[in-house]
């Protein structure tokens with residue numbers, strides 16, 4: 001029976017679900033040995049560095065990942081960067097297939113004046129900062145002003161706004177990065193605006209996230225009743241209201257009608273507000289919005305503007321994939337057809353394949369579809385065995401599954417003592433030490 005060798009690049013949800021789909025496809029006639037490569041010494045991708053710390057339930061999927069990793073045909077090579085430490089060409093030559101599950105790590109730019117002023121951050125920096133990603137541990141997040149603006153009407157914008165707007169004591173029992181939590185405790189921010197360029201009926205927030213807002217203990221959430229009513233009327237005029245939109249409109253109504261308790265912390269939604277310019281003398285001081293309106297179902301610029309004074313702006317308007325040597329990217333994704341990189345034995349799953357859309361579970365069906373294609377493309381003969389470690393430059397400390405298990409256990413133990421699910425370490429050096 002041929003045992004095919006598969007390399008998976010990226011230890012996030014797409015990577016683990018790909019490994020799981022391969023494991024589930026094994027039979028008497030087909031088996032796989034799976035090597036997963038990850039550039040960090042920590043695993044789980046966005047489950048660790050993306051999912052908001054106050055949403056711990058979503059992170060329980062990590063148990064599935066660890067079950068996948070405990071199978072005998074799975075090996076982990078953490079702290080090994082493909083495209084730098086090992087060339088893609090090398091992997092393609094040694095493995096029957098290479099599956100790129102490298103996500104989308106770069107925040108999209110607005111392309112407006114003032115976007116590069118200090119105080120203007122991307123969610124692609126802010127989210128990994130509060131989640132303890134080593135690359136963002138020293139990010140400068142100015143929290144000394146009273147007002148912040150979050151741009152975008154998706155769930156990432158919602159996470160960013162919530163983290164800024166809630167009382168930081170609500171994060172004390174979470175795995176928020178220690179430095180970020182300390183900074184949030186000193187934050188002067190009391191008002192957080194979330195700005196969407198279209199109407200509430202077009203927002204990409206999902207209903208469960210909206211329905212959670214009135215439950216916030218120390219934060220009033222504000223949207224005008226007139227805005228919600230207008231959105232409802234426009235949605236009805238546009239035709240049949242789909243289920244997800246009906247849920248969102250109902251959630252908006254509940255938010256608008258929820259009595260305010262007079263907290264000094266507020267999160268306020270602004271719609272039909274298109275960012276035009278960030279102004280300030282050496283740092284962000286003001287955000288200028290163009291006012292849109294909806295005419296005949298189309299969003300149009302009225303030519304009018306208004307401004308919000310703020311010292312921190314976070315753009316949460318989507319992501320694109322970061323470049324990897326040896327891989328061709330197009331439109332912010334790995335150039336692929338349904339997950340196949342044509343003319344190669346490379347495949348891709350997750351955000352690197354389809355762009356930054358869907359929830360963690362979306363990657364499960366995505367992986368299963370791509371693994372079916374991968375299996376249908378396999379040659380009759382599997383490649384000969386090879387010791388990939390001989391291609392990893394000397395001096396690199398590989399974080400294998402045993403080593404990651406030690407890091408994971410040490411973080412959980414350190415957290416337990418403080419009543420947290422884990423205490424994240426953000427120094428690569430220390431993580432490697434913990435894995436020894």
Ligand code: NAP
Pocket residue numbers: 110151152153154155156157159196197198202203204205206209274275316317318319356357358359
């Ligand atoms: P998203 O859902 O695609 O939302 C992006 C938002 O950015 C949209 O509102 C979009 O507005 C806006 N936008 C894009 N370009 C803009 C511009 N130039 N100016 C102003 N606004 C602009 O993306 P995301 O929030 O990054 O989330 C990515 C995926 O992760 C989504 O599928 C999301 O559901 C998922 N996620 C889920 C959770 C959860 O389940 N709790 C948490 C976080 C993320 P237009 O619609 O007008 O283009």
